[in-house]
Amino acid sequence: MFGGRGFSTGLVLATTILCAYSAPALEIRAVADHAVTFQTIYVPPATYNTPKTLYARTVQLADGTLLATWENYSPEPPMVYFPIYRSTDKGETWTSFSTVQDQVNGWGLRYQPSLYLLPQTIGNLTKGTILCAGNSIPTDLSQTKIDLYASQDSGATWSFVSSIASGGAADPSNGQTPVWEPFLMVYDNQLVAYYSDQRDPAHGQKLVHQVSSDGITWGAIVDDVAYPTYSQRPGMTTIAPLPNGQWIVTYEYGGGPNPRNAGYPIYYRISPSPLTFNNATGVLLNANGTIPSSSPYVVWSPSGGVNGTIAVSANSHSQIFVNTKLGDASSWVIYSTPQAAAYSRHLRVMDDPDYLLIMGGGPLGGDNSVTDSVMKLPNL
Template sequence: MNSPATTTIHRGAVGEAGSLYTRLLATDPQGPNAGAMLLTWELRLHVADDGGPSFPIWRSLDGGHSWEHLSDVADALGRGNRYQPMMIELTEDLAHLRRGDLLLAGNSIPTDGSSTTLALYSSRDGGASWAYESTIDQGGPAIYSPRSDATTTAVWEPDLHVLDGVLHCYLADERDKAAGMLQTITRRSSSDLRTWSEKDLVCGIGDRKHRPGMFVGTGAMPDGLHRAVIEIVGPPEVPVHLLTSTDGVDWGDPAEIGLPLVATDGTAVSGTPTIAWRRVDGDPENSENSENVEMIVTGRHSLRDGVAGNRALRSRDLGATWTSFELPTPAVRSLVGDGSGYSQSVRWNAAGQLVHATTVASPTGGHDVVVTVAESVPS
């Protein structure tokens, strides 16, 4: 087996707060984008209020081995596309968009951090250009406080899903303090990409201690279920839990926080989770067979016996059991200090190779953005 190949996409510069939230999109090989891979991330530049930073869009036409800068998603609101971008490819026509068009959601925040706004953009040319669609939701200042008496009101971390011709956005929401919930996961929906429903509560714990957030979902999987990972901020290990839903909308009692994810060797992942899945070789007439599905969950770092590591979790039985493996990008992960690895992602290219996008500590004090292509995941 060939050694993993790592490409540095962006080198952290002096003055950056540290790139975070690397997000890969592997487009449909049979669709209009012909299997191209796209990458964006949170650049976190300290810049003046002249429209602020943009979300960079990079493209690979060879399965993640080489990359080109394709575009930047500038903030139509004039504040700065600063935090937490994510992208999806439409698998069906939606409103005025067509199959293969792209959607991107991210957090628009001015330099002074006085507000948080989740904005939606679209691309009809494979990511080369972007148009503002709408504001999904707006919250208060971009301030995080873990205190039980916190009064913060920010919105964070959008996650987009199309279900039965409707776009749903899941988000972390700090505006339910009156109900005793420091942070909740809420959902808003739109059928025209311009107007949005009132928010629905997906997950929230009224104890002013636990903060469920960072919802990242799978969409419908071969067994008909939808799954999602969330983090539970409050416990020092920031555990990652798995939620399930029959339709991707109703996730059950909001006070229930799902199952904690721990591998058979005792490894868990800690905070800022993402999840990816794929079908693997098997009987196409029995595609719901769990042996035909592979799932991988990442966190900011892994934890085993209180020691931070660079591992992820993998399941071949639809989440019933998990094993751990070393992520292909070499990196030192720390419990405190450096925040590299914060919300990394994996996808598979059309050749079935695992592609890993993450951030690693830079000599400048920032973070480099790197992509590694591995031939396979260790068993």
């Protein structure tokens, strides 16, 4: 959690990994991927609370349809919720489609939604089920609870599945005990839920995961990034597969080394398994002296050469940071985008992996709306 938030082996392997995790196989679609420049998706009413929207996310269905959601700062009551918007033309236009509502707590679904399309059956959740994990928090911000919802009708309706983790007040101060920022992924026939955890008295915040074979019962908490100094706060897990069988995780590193006054410098780790990042070394993302800061998001695309392209977004920049050398620390390059900077801005590799979707819900404290762009990745 960004501390300033206040209110709250080869090409075959590469293609296999991509299909299983970050994007569907390239198919002929009714609408081809194409450039979209700073398209408005949703403008909230003037009655919404600041920042009105934040923290946008997408998922792509098997037929190419895109669904999007975000933090929605609607007046209360009624309870806050996650809106679902749909695009059938690859991000060019969007329409309101459904909502994900709190069905169990009476608090609302307030922060940090995460959408994921199941690539295989997990328990009674069939392949193609859409999952939405998010933070259910009451109006007084006194509790946090990462809950999991599922849709088996392409996002039209949603049902509660389980609670992944529960914590204290939605306050990012060290000493408080919330849970934050879920990120979902299937690995080794299990559903993995990654999140930021402030409940361990030895750590102001750390990154952890839990696994489930059915989406209902969750295993033990496993550390992913946990520093020995209490005040150091890694946050905001996102993960992508690499074509050499490795995995990359990005995170903001609050309270850690602060080069060039980057308040929450972006670090990454590379591991042979997405379950063993705590054994890997953290590396500062440094693009020839430019250090991005806060709320990163990482994806990998087979576009851009034999190693494909790692792309990272950060709150501090409208550009993306790209690497075509499997995360080599000296090979990061800044590349311009048509999309504005935003807190926890989202990336998605499209069916045609030359194209990257970027979606934002606006900056912290802004008078926000939700926007997206689709751009061609550089072939560096």
